[in-house]
Amino acid sequence: MKYISTRGKSEAVSSAMAIKKGLCEDGGLYFPDEIPSLTLDEIKALCGDGYASRAAKVMYKFLCDEYTYEELLSECEGAYCEDSFPGGPAPISKLGERIRVLELWHGPTAAFKDMALQIMPRLFVKAVKKTGDTRKALILVATSGDTGKAALEGYKDVDGVGISVFYPVDGVSRVQKLQMATQEGKNVEVNSVIGNFDDAQNGVKKIFSDSEINAKLNEKGVFLSSANSINWGRLVPQVVYYISAYCDLLKDGDIELGEEIDICVPTGNFGNILAAYIAKLMGLPVHSFVCASNKNNVLTDFFVSGNYDRNRPFYATTSPSMDILISSNLERLLYLTCGQAETETLMNELKEKGSYTVSDEAKAKIGSEFTGLSCDEEQTACEIKHVYEDYNYLCDTHTAVGLYCAEKYVKENNSGRKLVCASTASPYKFSPAVLKALTGEVPENELDAMELLEKKTGVPIPKPLYGIAQRKVRFDPNNAIKAEDMPLSALNFQRF
Secondary structure, three states, X not given: OOEEEOOOOOOOEXXXXXXXXXXXXXXXXXXXXXXXXXXXXXXXXXXXOOHHHHHHHHHHHHHOOOOOHHHHHHHHHXXXXXXXXXXXXXXXXXXXXXXXXXXXXXXXXXXXXXXXXOOHHHHHHHHHHHOOOOOEEEEEEEOOOHHHHHHHHHHOOOOOEEEEEEEEOOOOOHHHHHHHHOOOOOOEEEEEEOOOHHHHHHHHHHHHHXXXXXXXXXXXXXXXXXXXXXXXXXXXXXXXXXXXXXXXXXXXOOOOOOOOEEEEEEOOOOHHHHHHHHHHHHXXXXXXXXXEEXXXXXXXXXXXXXXXXOOOOOOOOOOHHHOOXXXXXXXXXXHHHHOHHHHHHHXXXXXXXXXXXXXXXXXXXXXXXXXXXXXXXXXXHHHHHHHHHHHOOOOOHHHHHHHHHHHHHHHHOOOOOOEEEEEOEOHHHHHHHHHHHHHOOOOOOOOHHHHHHHHHHOOOOOHHHOOHHHOOOOOOOOOOEOHHHHHHHHHOOOOO
């Protein structure tokens, strides 16, 4: 299996090289030249495995050109161990007859990004060795909140690797900000950026595409890579948990082998739902996908009209990890639907005009499997309250967006299918908004909301978040840099 660019102007590479590089030279994203199959018999067999074994077997299908099954199993057992994921990585809760909540936030940083970013550094280190590169790696990350902390935690103190994270200074929650500001590790650096997530993301992309910066870093014995979901090594582990969820539903007798399900994912950058779609392309019995957006509903409008237009107001919401107007992983769906040449044209239009429109044929093809729905701020708060009062289930703001859209979809499509909704973060990462939704009040000190929420609901604060206010701040959030100064920050990185 080889990995090719979504835009068709970079040479095909091995899986290890794709993971090491992260981004193609032509600006495109790596994608396998073929999708491996997953049969119903294989799904049935996976039901008898633990999560680590399932992950190794699924990822081996994509990485078998460079990685052995044995080394993948060893790394997965280390990544998804009890110490990192107490009680298991991806449990499922039931909400009524049809909705099932896939909880992806039981890892070291209480967010779904842990599911990929606990294994990705292990894949990356092996990739560097397999490609014979002796340089040091600088991982650049733009984050809307959760990716940054998860990447920092995954890569901290990894020999030969440094990691620099950029986040919008006013675009993450107080808890997310503290998680990054207090991060331990000799090889980590965190910068707040003036602007929104798209400014930070565009800044990182410009650094990657700047040949002069890359040449200067190379002279220092350093190369760049990414931990965002533009990197295939970040995306392929996400495919696993949708397959694992189906296995768990099957094992519990909630569905029959071969029975189709629906999947709903709250997403801004589109990577999480794309992973579910890849699982379907492999053979997972999935009927439809619901792409759930918050008030920044650029994806919803795209699925309705076929027009993607980032030229619109940007809203800072209570679900900040979804406050994104440029959904990077949508490019991979365009590639699968339209091909390389058309994808390159559309991406150039987005860069030059801030918008593009797919053909009627492409819109119909995408629309046959994807539905775009959105949830505004008032609806998000009401959903948190409704789910807690009616189901005794406490959810965060992002999951509330997903559940609102899931319930709307189920009501409008009386198919009888089970719907799996991804739950992407602990409610305690956004406790002020969750507490306000339940009680109408927020304490003057936002961090007090965690204890008040625990007292009201009896749901314990996750260990990774407990006592976060008392941790030492290493990277002052108030020293925000301009997006245009990000390249200089990368050039001056010395924390290897």
